[in-house]
Amino acid sequence: MIIKLLAFADTLSILALIGSSLLPQKIVLLMAIYLIIKGLAFILIGGLFPNFLDMLSGFYLIIVLFGISHWIITIAVIIFLGQKAFFSLI
Numbered sequence: 001m002i003i004k005l006l007a008f009a010d011t012l013s014i015l016a017l018i019g020s021s022l023l024p025q026k027i028v029l030l031m032a033i034y035l036i037i038k039g040l041a042f043i044l045i046g047g048l049f050p051n052f053l054d055m056l057s058g059f060y061l062i063i064v065l066f067g068i069s070h071w072i073i074t075i076a077v078i079i080f081l082g083q084k085a086f087f088s089l090i
Contacts, residue, residue, distance in 0.1 A: 007088035009034060010081045013061070017077060020064045032061035053080055 009031075016023060016031040035058030042051040057077045063069070 003088050006038065007085040009038075010085040010088070013057070014078055014081050014085070017061055017064065017074065017081075020061070020069075025065055028061060028065055032058045032065070034058070035061065050084070054084075057081060 013031045013035055016028045020028050035054050039051045039054030039056075039058065042054070057080065060069075060073060060077055064074075
């Protein structure tokens with residue numbers, strides 16, 4: 001149950017990244033903070049690499065709020081979060 005909830009939140013993070021120029025900044029910032037806290041929590045529990053990428057995705061989402069983005073990094077973050085959400089829902 002909790003894994004499906006985290007997958008749903010990852011999907012919302014993807015939507016926040018895609019719509020970062022249209023959505024209110026507070027929503028995008030909330031999703032960035034979610035990714036950073038989730039990554040940090042799971043790093044403390046165990047696995048390092050995927051959770052570190054969660055934290056990097058959160059920091060990238062904050063950078064996007066300042067209008068600094070690159071399409072290759074954005075696509076990579078979307079694919080990373082999308083595959084995590086997909087495999088969590090299966």
